[in-house]
Amino acid sequence: MDSFTLDIRTLNFIIILFSCIYSAGFLLYQRSQKKISGLGLFALSLLFIGIGPLVLSFRGTTSNWLSIIIANAIIMLGFQLVLHSLCLFRKSSLKYTYFTYACYPLSISLFYYYSHIVPSIKARVIVISVFVAISTIITAIATLNGKQKDLKIAVWMMSSSLFLYGTFMVFRATWSALSEEIHNFMYAGLLHQLTFLFSILLVVAMSFSMLWMINARLVRSIREVSRRDPLTQLYNRHALERVLPRILVESHKAMSLSIIMTDIDNFKSINDKHGHLVGDKALIRVAKVINTVTRPCHFVFRFGGDEILIILPNSHLEEANILAESLRKSIFTCGLVDNIELPLTSSFGVASLRDGESWESLVSRADQALYHAKELGRNTVVTSPQHMEPRKIHQVAPCDKAIS
Template sequence: MDDFSLDIRTLTFIIILFSFIYCVGLQLFQFSQQPIKGLSLFSISILVIGTGPLMLSLRGDAPDWLSIIGANMVIALGFHMALYSLCLFRGYSLKSTNLSSLLMLGVLLSFVYFTYYVPSIKSRIIIISLYVAIVTLSTALAVLKGQRNDLTLATRMMALSFAVYGGFMVVRVIAVFFSAELNDFMTANLIHQLTFLFSIVLIVSMSFTMLWMINARLLSSIHELSYSDPLTSLGNRRALDEIAPELMKKANTIPVSAIMMDIDNFKSINDQYGHIVGDYVIKSAAEVIQSAIKLSSSATAFRFGGDEIAILLPNVHLQQAQEVASTLRQSISEIKAVRGHDLSLTSSFGVAQFHPHESWDEFMSRTDKALYNAKKNGRNMTSTCLSHTNGPVSTEA
């Protein structure tokens, strides 16, 4: 093991090469897509982290303020930027970045002291390693505890990369503390050579996992778009069809009810005020419905088509569903103005409860039939279809 050695200058070249490639790649990705919060700063932090070792390799050819103090402060700045950017990216508190900023000031003053007043390579290594350990472990925590709903495996892998690097820096601090004073950092022993190797691994890992999380976000966004109505943000017909088999299974043990509603005289609203106002009317009704059912963890609403909205109510009996429909009808009637236009909105509702011996299409057809009956009998009311053998019974809500 004593014969094993790594060339620090070669590792330095690899670090700056990888840093540059990943920085440019992530920046191009940022410019070609919808901007992602924290990504630009993250990509720059990779380049800054890689620039620090390059400046260190200038020791002897450049003044100490550049090759020692400047180089280490650039490294500290790079890890600080990585922490800050990932707090933004993951939606985590920025309190840890404030601590990092204060520690950077301490690092600067310490490096000036141990470079010009009491020269000590050993002390400088302990200081920068301790700072990097604190910041990388804080970064691992920020990645894990962030509020954004990112891919779990990717976030854990990124957090692990920073945690391992931080752990290595703690080991480095301990190893250096109990070792003799160094005469030349560029010819230092294996623990310092491994620092450069670990830095390469960290840069590759953090870049790869960042792309992984971004890609997962894009896939999640595409999935949401394919199952979400763009106007109302409710589920669409595809989402409704997706949930149907699961609800049919539940209907064997719990009641499942459905409400179908639409806005009365919606065509007249479109004709009189235009389709833009009509869209906002639908959106306003959807917001009322979404607000009313959000307290229920199982109730879901879908835009069935046009101004029709379907509401599925697992574990809700028919009578309870009628009460929900009545409340919604009253709430929608309280919408008095849309886009500056005074309106008097009313809505009609059809209610049905699923029967285990019928198909999903028959169930939705009965609910739709109940809605049609409410509109036929005067609108602004709720109609209930008791079973597939009995006709709807209209009740004014």
């Protein structure tokens, strides 16, 4: 194993260089862009992983306190902060960090013991190898178990690099325990030289994976923004065009699809009397109520102006009618808008997809039902008939006060 050797000082310098460059890059990114939870701490962890070997390189020219105990304490803290930062970044439980934080002071105490009381390079190698192995393997698990939606391949790359490095550290600790005492760490065997090489690969792999996940989040957020109405944050017509084919295919399989068409009663008069800013706030208020009452499986779109379309996959006409009535009551009782005495009401048209019916026909029937709701005095739910016989209008019980 010793027939091929690597220069530890050169590898040490490369770790320092890579860690500091990536750390500076992430810190600058965090300062210039929208704050990302855990990214600043991740940058700090890379900095510590780089500073530790820098201090370690002064061994022989400075005190053992600095070049051994402090240097290794910084390296271990760096790996501990990698765990903490990825728990924040991936929205994993911070319980993953508790054990390693508890192990940290114990490891430093052991370094002191094996540096000043019973000096042993071999024992120090085992201590740091075990600590780093535990930290990186737990970090790999925490990264995989995070609740944040990230690009899976990037998450797996991050987790795999950490797990493989942790496995190598377990092997290093075992190998060291079974080997003879090390007399000069800078000229130790190939296994210890490979530790520096694998550390470089880990820093690169972690940084690349982090950049990959951040970039994927940005792409997803841009895509999400392009599909959202900027005022109400409801999905827009562009999003409807993208999701509609899939909804229709699934609805034909399930043989059930209902939609609700709604708008704010007398919206034009609200704009004329109180101004467009108040009108916008009224529309935002209604959108929030609809988002609160509807379920995650429903799709809510700003169809145009103050008109909102709600698609209910796998829902029959009666279920859609019940939801529309619940929305009507919730909007009627949602309170004032911008401290103005402005009771809001909405009218609703409900329709369910007929066998062989086109999407355009379904929307047209819901729109006609909404029009009839306006004719009936507003603040009303009207259901389009499911069969072809003449339309039968369903009117809910009268509301508490008449709305013109």
